[in-house]
Each structure stands twice: as C-alpha cells, then as structure tokens.
Amino acid sequence: xxxxxxxxxxxxxxxxxxxxxxxxYSVSGNPYLFWxxxxxxxxxxxxxxxxxxxxxxxxxxGFEAEFNKSQTSFHLKKPSALVSDSALYFCxxxxxxxxxxIPTFGRGTSLIVHP
Amino acid sequence: xxxxxxTPKFQVLKTGQSMTLQCAxxxxxxxxxxxxxxxxxGLRLIHYSVGAGIxxxxxxxxxxxxxxxxxxxxxxxxxxxxPSQTSVYFCASIPPGAMNTEAFxxxxxxLTVV
Numbered sequence: 504x505x506x507x508x509x510x511x512x513x514x515x516x517x518x519x520x521x522x523x524x525x526x527x528y529s530v531s532g533n534p535y536l537f538w539x540x541x542x543x544x545x546x547x548x549x550x551x552x553x554x555x556x557x558x559x560x561x562x563x564x565g566f567e568a569e570f571n572k573s574q575t576s577f578h579l580k581k582p583s584a585l586v587s588d589s590a591l592y593f594c595x596x597x598x599x600x601x602x603x604x605i606p607t608f609g610r611g612t613s614l615i616v617h618p
Numbered sequence: 619x620x621x622x623x624x625t626p627k628f629q630v631l632k633t634g635q636s637m638t639l640q641c642a643x644x645x646x647x648x649x650x651x652x653x654x655x656x657x658x659x660g661l662r663l664i665h666y667s668v669g670a671g672i673x674x675x676x677x678x679x680x681x682x683x684x685x686x687x688x689x690x691x692x693x694x695x696x697x698x699x700x701p702s703q704t705s706v707y708f709c710a711s712i713p714p715g716a717m718n719t720e721a722f723x724x725x726x727x728x729l730t731v732v
Contacts, residue, residue, distance in 0.1 A: 512658070535718050546622075546708060546723035547661075554718040593661065595721075604649045604668070604712050605676075606721060610660035 505530045505598040509609035516584045517617050524579040524592050524612045532600025536577040538568055541591040541611075550592075553577060564588070584616045620644055624709050624724035631699040631731045639694040639727050641709030647722070649712035650692040654678065654705040655726075661708065667692055699731045 506529045516522045528534055535554055539547040551562025553570040561567045568579045579592060591613050595606040625640045643650065651666035663676030667686040681703060683695040692711075696703060706728050710721040 509660075537720055539720075539723075544726075546725045547710075547721075548723075549720040552718070552720055605651055605663065605666050607663075608653075608661040610658065 505534075505596050505603075505607045507594050507596045507607055507609040509592075509594055509612045511612050512610075513613045513615065515615050515617065518586050519583055522581050522584045522588070522614065522616070524594075524614060526577045526579065526594030526609060527575050528577060528594070528596040529575065530596060530598040530600075532598050534577075535597040535599060535606075536568075536570060537595040537597075537606065538562065538566070538577075538579050539593045539595065539608075540564075541593065543590075547593060550579070584614075586616050586618055589614055589616045622709055622711055622722050622724040624707075624727050626727060627725065628728050629730070631696070631729065633699060633701060633731060635699050637696050637699065639696075639707055639709075639729070641692045641694065641724060642690050643692075643709075643711045643722070644690065645711065645713065645722065646689060647711035648689070648714040650686070651676070651710050651712075651721075652682070652684065652692070652694045653708045653710065655708060656705050664694065664707075696729075699729075701731045703729065704731045705729060 508527050537552045538550040558570045591611045594609040597606045622643045648669045652664040653661040665684040667673045709724040
C-alpha cells in the first residue's frame with residue numbers, strides 16, 4: 504500500500520522569506536514522488552518529481568524538494584517566497600514495487616504568502 | 619494538442635437527476651482516472667482505467683459509473699445525484715509505460731447537487 508501525509512493544512516509566510524511545505528510518505532518498496540500546485544479554479548499543475556539520483560530536485564517557478572529516505576520525507580522548498588506562490592500544494596507518491604500507475608495524493612497544503 | 623479536456627466546467631443538478639461528466643485526452647495516454655476534491659479531504663480516487671475496456675474502482679466509487687470504450691474518452695456517470703456528491707471533479711491521464719511520469723489533469727468540473 505502507498506500513502507502520503509501533509510501534516511499542515513496551511514502554511515503562512517512573508518514575501519521574501521523561505522518557505523517549506525512538508526510531505527511524508529509510506530510505501531513498501533521505493534517511491535516515485537511528485538509535487539503539484541493548484542491555483543484557484545484551476546486543475547493541478549506538475550511542479551517537480553523525484554525518481555532517482557540526486558536527493559535535491561529542482562522544478563518549476565524556483566521550487567525545489569529534498570528527498571530523505573531515512574525520514575521518508577519529500578519537503579517542498581523555495582528560498583524566497585512570492586505572493587504569486589499562494590496556492591494549494593499537493594504531494595503524491597507512487598510505489599515502484601506496487602506496479603500501480605495511479606498515484607496517491609495527500610490532502611493538500613494551502614500556502615499563503617503575505618506581502 | 620489540447621491535453622485533458624473536461625466538460626462541463628460547472629453544473630447544477632437536482633437530487634435524483636443523472637448526468638455524465640465528460641473527459642477526453644488527445645495524448646494517447648493509457649491510464650485515466652477520476653478524482654473528487656473536497657475541502658480538507660484532498661483528492662480522492664473514484665474510478666480509474668488502465669486501458670480501453672478496463673476499469674476499476676478507487677477509494678470512493680459508490681454512486682458513480684465509468685466506461686472506457688476508446689483510449690481517448692473516460693466519462694463519469696452519476697446515476698442518481700445526491701447532495702453528498704457536490705464536489706469538484708478532476709480527470710487525469712498518465713502516459714503509457716512510464717511509472718516515473720507525472721499525471722496530466724483537466725481543469726475540473728464544479729458540481730452542485732441541490
């Protein structure tokens with residue numbers, strides 16, 4: 504079975520400050536991990552993914568995420584937040600050994616960046 | 619190349635009515651799925667398909683039917699709408715043979731059942 508947890512419903516950060524959106528996962532084998540962003544009244548857009556290799560993954564709009572196998576985490580980060588980063592962020596996992604192409608999503612974290 | 623297209627964008631139904639939410643993709647993706655999004659619940663999988671003629675249930679299938687007669691289309695049917703089915707529905711597709719590939723989402727259908 505595969506699952507993912509986003510422990511924070513909402514994250515508040517001031518513009519210009521670094522941001523972190525947390526995600527932990529559970530799989531029986533090795534994971535493929537994804538982050539998506541959803542702007543108001545829109546569908547989900549892909550941000551970045553971890554497949555293998557370097558634990559620090561860089562993605563769109565200046566976001567990056569760090570894969571930590573020992574802590575089973577994949578936290579999303581950005582060095583300097585923008586007001587336009589305010590959106591709903593989803594973490595998703597796919598268990599490589601499970602053979603399922605259907606990812607499991609977290610509950611989402613609302614990021615609010617204050618001017 | 620339009621990606622994943624969902625219609626309609628908005629819909630209001632009366633309790634007991636039936637309707638079909640349409641989803642079409644033009645990327646020749648094998649895997650397609652339907653999710654519902656509710657506040658505080660994230661995305662919950664309703665039904666999914668691994669190819670034409672093959673469908674399976676997800677986490678919350680009750681009250682919904684699907685079929686996959688072609689690779690391109692994956693409609694979701696509400697048989698007898700209930701207020702509990704008020705939600706935003708998303709269709710997604712995934713390319714064939716690529717577990718490390720991200721999903722592509724439609725823009726969503728906002729459904730209100732009164």
